[in-house]
Amino acid sequence: MTEPLPATHCPECGGQLTAEETCTDRYHACMALELTDPAYGAVHHFTVPAYMLQHHSQLSADGWQAMAQILHEFLVAGVSPARMRQLIQQQQKTQRKSFSLVKGRGAERPSWPSTKTIMDVRLDNPDVYCADIRAWAEAVHNDIQQHEEVS
Known part of the structure; x- marks a missing residue:
């Protein structure tokens, strides 16, 4: 019996896979760097939303929208991670959370190809x-913005 050929592209983001590494493997490598070296960790607030937005199966539909808004706030509004934590904590004190990032109706796969x-x-x-993470996060954000303008 022959072994099935490994996928060459990620079914969620379309990224080029290798025999040694999947997107999940690369994400875990990024997390290991970011959580152990502050120089790498400086872009953690871009890495997580960019990855989650391109790997929709990780999020609920509402969670995907919230993650897109968080990435927008970081990139466009220039909100710092510390300020984002404050805003989320304030919101949690005044408003009951009406959705889960991961539970509920799953996010649909975006219909557009990923630029990066x-x-x-x-x-x-x-x-x-850090330059690559920033460029990737900007590409994810721009892909979303272009799609939403067309919709």
Whole structure:
């Protein structure tokens, strides 16, 4: 019996996979760098939403919308991670959360191709890494914005 050929592209984001690494593997490598080295961790607030938005099966439909808004706030409004934590805490004190990021109706796969994916992120050194993460997050945001303008 022959072994099935490995997928060459991620079914969620379309990223080019290798025999050694999937998107999930690369995400875990990114998390290991970001959580152990502050120079890499400087872009953690971009990595998580960009990955989750491109890997829709991780989120509920409402969670996907919330994550898109969070990425927008970080990139466009320039909200810092510390300020985002404050805003979320304030909101939780005044409003009952009406949805779950992960539970409920699942997010649908975006109908557009991804311009960049986590597989485009180079892990070489913090400067290259941070520039790649920022460019990837901006591409994810721009892909969403272009799609929403057309809808």
